[in-house]
Amino acid sequence: MTRRYVSIWFSHLLTDRWVIRNPAQKDMPFVLASPERGRMLIQAASSEAEKQGIVCGMVLADARAVLPGLQVFEHRPELAGKLLKGLAQWCLRYSPVVATDMPSGLILDITGCAHLWGSERAYLKDITSRLRGAGYHVRAAAADTIGTAWAICRYGRITPVIESHTQKHALSALPPAALRLEEVTLDRMNKLGFYQIGSFIDMPRSVLRRRFGQQLLNRLDQALGYMQETIEPICPVVPYQHRLPCLEPIRTASSIEIALRTLLEALCTRLTSENKGLRKAVFKGFRMDGAQQLIEIGTNNACCNLEHLFKLFQLKISSLRPDLGFELFILEAPVTEQLDAVQETLWNISGTSDLTEISELLDRLTGRGGMDIVHRYLPEEHYWPERAIKTATSLAEKPQCNWRTDRPRPVSLLAKPEIIQVTAPVPDYPPMLFRYKGEIHHIKKADGPERIEQEWWIQEGLHRDYYCVEDQDGARFWIFRLGNYGEHNPEWFIHGFFS
Amino acid sequence: MKQPAIKNDIFETLQKQIYSLQGFTAPTQGKRVNFGLGFIENSFPNQIFPTGAVHELISSSPVDAAATTGFMAALLGKLMQGGGLSLWISQKRTLYPPALKFFGIDPDRVIFIDVNNEKDLLWMSEEALKCQALSAVIAEIKDMDLTASRRLQLAVEKSRVTGLLHRMNPRTMGSTACAARWKVAPIASALEQDMPGMGFFRWDVQLLKVRNGEPGHWQIQWTSGSFDHVEKPVQTAPDKDLLKTG
CATH class of the missing domain: 3.40.1170.60 (MutS, DNA mismatch repair protein, domain I)
Incomplete structure (x- = not known):
């Protein structure tokens, strides 16, 4: 077309x-x-x-x-x-x-x-x-191309409607200015006696380029339809949009809910028939006084479940301010995705319905707390404790390697190792006592060291020698020494607590 | 005084009725989780660790918190034996996911929710406990009043999800609607014949409150995947003060 x-x-x-x-x-x-x-x-x-x-x-x-x-x-x-x-x-x-x-x-x-x-x-x-x-x-x-429509609109004398594929004929009687050219080019054309587009439209392209530059050729091509020209619409086209005009202005939460449900029904029916699910939806209300109010939801998985989407919106309806009342509602789905017909069973959950239920729960949680609150971790092949895990991007992602249990790891790890003062025999024995937050812990039992080297291709730095230690009260800690005695001037850190 | 056998039967049926009214139902044989808690389980109604209920665990220092987390992880490992996912909701999480593997949990089967404020935390815990598809929900909630705990209890009565609430350094310790209140602290590990190194994790577990059961105090050890009861060591050396008075 x-x-x-x-x-x-x-x-x-x-x-x-x-x-x-x-x-x-x-x-x-x-x-x-x-x-x-x-x-x-x-x-x-x-x-x-x-x-x-x-x-x-x-x-x-x-x-x-x-x-x-x-x-x-x-x-x-x-x-x-x-x-x-x-x-x-x-x-x-x-x-x-x-x-x-x-x-x-x-x-x-x-x-x-x-x-x-x-x-x-x-x-x-x-x-x-x-x-x-x-x-x-x-x-x-009106014309087939933006360029021709522009030219006819400003310089046309005969008819405002240019039939398909007749741009060349329509343009030939117009002055060169109708091609949206620069002032310099126009002056030069005027000097050379080109008063009509028809007098140069059939000239060899190389000649035109040499005389007037590439811009003239581009503009000609755009007007004739050999070259695409794009425009930037003032409101981007949203393919999934449903509107609900209201006879009377709507002010109460329950009637907004009815409007929302009506729109969601239409949208979900359409999405289901196309086997698609939405990842993001916007519900806009246009107020009597011209102001616009909107609420937005996002989902973790493509979804076209009416009840679930309704629940997500319901959490936010209270944030709408109807004042005089809404007269038009628009529901848009700017981001949609293909719906996986059969989702694979993961982690031996009893059925796919369980996974759906959980991802719907996560949608509700992220709807309230923000998209960045959900984390899931996968193992990564690094010994360096901070790098041993990576964040999973989806619920379906599976670990690439096994979780290791051959080395002790503490159940609670400090975000950043904290410095401690120790009394330790050199060169590499566990300390006899250490002071952490003003409290002195006498070490009764200790295991180690476990040396973990910095990965030089990621980061430069000293190695860590980790010890698991237990103090007089039975509290268990994970501490390390940064570097060696003799070579460096090592400091001791506490990095975690064992259970 | 010994009750006649018939009266005992009546008492038992009445007791069961009361349990069911209070939201306790004995799990069906197929769904029963074996915790291997030994005779700690004798403290509970029906001699079964109450699943589908909310437990709260109290800790007061980072050291206790780590021990409590370990104990919770051990319980969670037992709850997740049959597969499934669980949710770990917290505000300032220090848990190191790979450590969960030591308690029999695949860390990738735990979804962590890192909340920004406490109000959301309670709301999210309630939402999560309502979700039947989860195996268990762990929430690190600092403070909670009776009303909030009742809401959580009502949620689990419907969904039969087990909730473990870790209350670190709570401001108040009022009564709550939870099924049990625990306190866990680390104790020194023991090694055979003074071998070098560190032994298995040992905890001092107090059951401060339990609904329809008897509170108690035990010492247990986590030995490669199961709970072991530790006999309190017999005091060999006589108390010096006692000697003096003699």
């Missing part, structure tokens, strides 16, 4: 808006100006002023000389962007893919939309008549 695009051009965007705000200024010449390099420069001129010969880019003093009664207002540079964004939002009624085209246009991807208005001509007419009704000077054109 060929794509179709509509380009909309607001020829007097800023001044039109000024008139809409101040109807008294209608039919009066005025300009919007701002200071630039120490003089006032005209940034936008009303259609009345343009008739008198005042154009954008003129110095204000010159314009005043032409037209003494000219009114001047302040120009705000950020206004155009905001205005276009608002208009683009409004245009979402015509197509889900709308992009702004600075400084004064919009681009709509209308593939598969126009037939709802009967034909493209009626579609364009609807857009332009509504916008004109609002007070804007507007032109629109």
Whole structure:
């Protein structure tokens, strides 16, 4: 299917808006100006002023000389962007893919939309008549490519609707400026006498590239449809989206729950039929006063279980602030995944339902405490205690090697070894006593040493000699000496507690 | 005074009815877990270690906490004999997962939940205890009042999951609805004929409170995968003070 695009051009965007705000200024010449390099420069001129010969880019003093009664207002540079964004939002009624085209246009991807208005001509007419009704000077054109639509919209004289695959014919009568070229290139073309696109469109590409650079060829290709051009829609398309408009504004938690359940039912039915599950869902409520409230959930496994998803949302419904009430609810699933038809049985659990139940429990927990609270560990082939485990990324991940039990390891390990003061016979005997947190422990029994070397390919440092020791009260510790007596000046650390 | 045999029967049936009303049900033969706790089990109702209940374990110092963790891990190992997953919920966890292997648990079968605040911890423990698919839930909860413990107890009565609560340094020690309250401390290990090195882990286990049972005090040793009862060593040397008074 060929794509179709509509380009909309607001020829007097800023001044039109000024008139809409101040109807008294209608039919009066005025300009919007701002200071630039120490003089006032005209940034936008009303259609009345343009008739008198005042154009954008003129110095204000010159314009005043032409037209003494000219009114001047302040120009705000950020206004155009905001205005276009608002208009683009409004245009979402015509197509889900709308992009702004600075400084004064919009681009709509209308593939598969126009037939709802009967034909493209009626579609364009609807857009332009509504916008004109609002007070804007507007032109629109439809074509196969963004480039052609843009050109016809601004420079076209014959028809605003360019049929499929006739771009070349439609473009040939237009001036080179219709190709969105740089000022320098346009000047050069003008000098060489290229007043129409048709006069150079069939020239060899190498010649054009040598004379005018690659940009001209790119723009030509974009307009003719040989090269893809992408636009950035103002609201990204979410494939899984369900809407629920409400007749009356909704304010109570129980009615929000009903709305949520209705939307979830629709979404889950659709996901199930496509054998997909969602990983993330957003529930938005649009308030009467225009504000938007949203709650978000995430799951650990792809899921399309209505009850479970409902429970996850239910925890957060209380955070919505309805104030005057919601008039529209939207449920979106921005992240979805293929659902595994049969999940393998893991760790000899009695059945797959158990694993589902546990992963649903984890979803509830992460929904409350955040995604980073769940940890599962797998063995890693390292002797260095801090590196002997790694975090598993999923519930299904299996250990690659066995858990070792040939060396004693303490049941509780300090996050960072803490320094202790010892009395120890040299060179490598366990200490006779040590002081930890102001308390002296006399060592009665000891095992060791177990030497663990630093892995030089990961980190540089001294080796550790670990001892398991037991004090006079029966408390058992894991302590180590960093380095050797004689060579280094070793320090002793406590690293853990045995049970 | 000796009761006639008929009356004994009546007492037993009545006792069983009371147990069931209080949420104690004797596990069915197939599901019964053999803890091998020896005659510690005599302290419990029906002479069975109550599974599907909440136990609390108290510790006051890092050393005691490590011993308590070891004892809990040993119990957990027995609970997870039949496979399955368990949850370990804590706030500032020091547990070193590989050590669990020494107590018969594959550390990858334990899911750790590291919570940021205590309020969430209680809520999460309750949610976890409601989940029938888990073998056991261990929660490191510092403080808990009667209401909270009752909620946990109600959760396990429905799901029959065993909960072990480790209360490190609790601020208050009020009464709770837990089935049992334990206190575990390490004691010196013993080696045959003064061999060098360190012996098997030995713990001083106190059963401070137990519902419908008798509290007690024992010393046990964890010998390669099972609990061993340690006879209190007979005091060989006579007490010096006693000698003086003679």
